[in-house]
Amino acid sequence: MLDLTDPDLRRSLLTWYHRCGRVLPWRNHPDPYAIWVSEIMLQQTQVKTVIPYYQRWLEAFPTIAALAAAPQQQVLKLWQGLGYYARARNLHRAAQMLVHQGDGSFPQDLQTVLALPGIGRTTAGGILSAAFNQPVAILDGNVKRVLVRLLALDRPISQVLPQLWEASEALLDRHHPRDFNQALMDLGATVCTPKNPACLICPWRSACGAYALNRTAELPMGETSAPLPLKIIGVAVIFNDRGQVLIDRRPEDGLLGGLWEFPGGKLEAGETITDCIRREIAEELALDIEVGQHLITVDHAYSHFRVQLQVYCCQHRSGEPQPLACDEVRWVAIADLDQYPFPKANERIITALRTSGISAH
DNA sequence: CACTCGTGGAA
DNA sequence: TTTCCAAGAGT
Structure with a gap:
């Protein structure tokens, strides 16, 4: 039986990450605000698409205070083309809340972070682990796919979300939460991909349930979707x-x-x-x-x-x-x-x- | 809680 | 060409 708390599981992923992890503009960035911006832009959006927007954004709004002081039309203009525009409006509004109701710095308490508009459980975990190395789990699209395969869950993802959160929390390396969460996402993005996963170079190949059953191509199961009107x-x-x-x-x-x-x-x-x-x-x-x-x-x-x-x-x-x-x-x-x-x-x-x-x- | 909310990369 | 789906959140 697979033990999610096995130290070897964490060690093999972290070793792989230090050798093969991606180099990204916001990775190990000293400013929590920059991490926050990147996490919001990355919601439902690929890394390659985000990078130019991220760089333009930080030039235009280098601090939380600068963002809070900007007119909404300028904020939306910087976001134009990125989609899901509520992300920009919420980011803007949250910056104003931090300036007017706080000291203008980004909070380090989970409940306070979750109370900000546009930040849910995954984004909160992403920010707190990346910016402050706090042991808070994440469950984004990459992690869902990795865990469904690791555990060989043959039900649609929407039906196993509580199990997946449990697994992400059980797996999380309490000594290296920042690198571990980043490693988990990198594994999903570059190895455990939706199509043609590179199992032969995967650090978790020997532990993976889907690989053992030769079912990596079938998992995760597709959700039923109606054609677009x-x-x-x-x-x-x-x-x-x-x-x-x-x-x-x-x-x-x-x-x-x-x-x-x-x-x-x-x-x-x-x-x-x-x-x-x-x-x-x-x-x-x-x-x-x-x-x-x-x-x-x-x-x-x-x-x-x-x-x-x-x-x-x-x-x-x-x-x-x-x-x-x-x-x-x-x-x-x-x-x-x-x-x-x-x-x-x-x-x-x-x-x-x-x-x-x-x-x- | 099922539905709403954009755009583009990749196959 | 279509189809899937990306570092999801709000309601």
């Missing part, structure tokens, strides 16, 4: 007679909260795309517009649905734009669109606008 969205690029276009800022909560976009909405059954756009602009902005020529069609996939944006150039006819379904509306010159944080699908609209040379008539 598709929404057709009519989108308006509305010009006024000064050549400016109308953009709106989405409500703070929910999808793409706080980011700017071109207005529009969902195509309803039996409706033409032109009617859809005119209706949405009337409902959400109280504007009368003329829908003109097609600009671009953008296909984009979110986590739980796909969208097809059918974008049309439009001309403002009458009415003053009202923020009925958003937080703010603004007329902006095309050259100034760069100053606003936009979601990825809208970036493609901006590119199309500039390359098409379309302007007001």
Whole structure:
């Protein structure tokens, strides 16, 4: 029977880590704030994607105080393209809490850390072990996969989370929690990968249940998932007679909260795309517009649905734009669109606008 | 507690 | 091309 507290298990992983561990910008960083930023950016996001964002972020906001003092629009602009924008809003809000309700330093107490917005159990363990070498366990995607294989659990991960947390805590090396947690994640990221794991060079090969049963390719078991529904969205690029276009800022909560976009909405059954756009602009902005020529069609996939944006150039006819379904509306010159944080699908609209040379008539 | 929340790398 | 899934958290 596999003993998770076997010192040889910990020793073999740490030895492997010292020889083969990754070199990362935030690893062994002296500032807990930098560790914190990296942990938030790394949620559901690959290391390679995070690195340039991490470096730009620390240049713009080198301290907790600097982040707390920044306007939210600058924070979102630095996060633009990274996704899951609530992470940026929560990080910003947590920095303000630390400055205004504390002494501006990052806390070392687990319960205090867990109380900060955007920090759950795994991120708290990641920060406290990496920044302060505290023995707090983690359970991220890498660790889940490693442990499911090590223990040969043939049930979907969502059904064995309590067991996996127990295992992570039992395994954790109390004398080297920082290196051990980092080693566990590195093992999952570089050896015990989702496909084609490199079992022949794995320090835990002889202890691994999935390897012994020759089932590494089947574990972890896949979760059942429904196909993503598709929404057709009519989108308006509305010009006024000064050549400016109308953009709106989405409500703070929910999808793409706080980011700017071109207005529009969902195509309803039996409706033409032109009617859809005119209706949405009337409902959400109280504007009368003329829908003109097609600009671009953008296909984009979110986590739980796909969208097809059918974008049309439009001309403002009458009415003053009202923020009925958003937080703010603004007329902006095309050259100034760069100053606003936009979601990825809208970036493609901006590119199309500039390359098409379309302007007001 | 099942659902919501982005984007891109990798196969 | 699709499909999976990444250092998960909030509600």
